[in-house]
Amino acid sequence: MDKIVVFETYYNPIEANIVKSRLMDADIQCFLSDENTITLNPLYTQALGGVKLHLFEKDVDLARSILQETIPPLETPEEEEKGEFVCPKCGSHDVGYVQATKKRFGILTMLVSILLLVYPFSVKKVHHCFNCLHEYK
Ligand SMILES: [Zn+2]
Structure with missing residues (x-):
């Protein structure tokens, strides 16, 4: 049985959820704790130590690298359609x-x-x- 560790603590439940869904997308099992209490009563955040994101110890490295990945642009650069338009200022077709x-x-x-x-x-x-x-x- 793999050990479950606290991967990260968040003071903002929304941020915690964003990170959680990114990890879930990458098939990393994880869950949040104290999320509901803090959402209902943000004043408990300090007392509870924030929203905790738990995952298997074996996934920690993978999770870190996923979160560090820069997000590639969704769009590939489009081909420039030259010649179809005329510049109203200088009349160029470029x-x-x-x-x-x-x-x-x-x-x-x-x-x-x-x-x-x-x-x-x-x-x-x-x-x-x-x-x-x-x-x-
Ligand atoms: Zn021009």
Whole structure:
């Protein structure tokens, strides 16, 4: 029988759940304890020592490496469709429909995606002129 250890302690039940689902996705058996008490009464957090994430001792290393993995972008870079559009500013045909280079994501989108551990899903796309760098919709 494998030993079950406390892998990590969280003061935020949401964060604990995010980590838990990531590990479950990777087929690592784990569970949270004291989660309900803390969700119902956050004041008990200190007393109970936070939400504890338990898993098998043998899975600890694997779990750590999974959580350290950087998340690859969901989208592969799209092919630039050159020549289909004309830049309204300089008249060049060297225009691609690409992710906006200016202000790619709002700071809020960034924060939310970091929190949810996902790549920002709403990527703004614009027509980008490779000649004069003008961007338009
Ligand atoms: Zn242009």
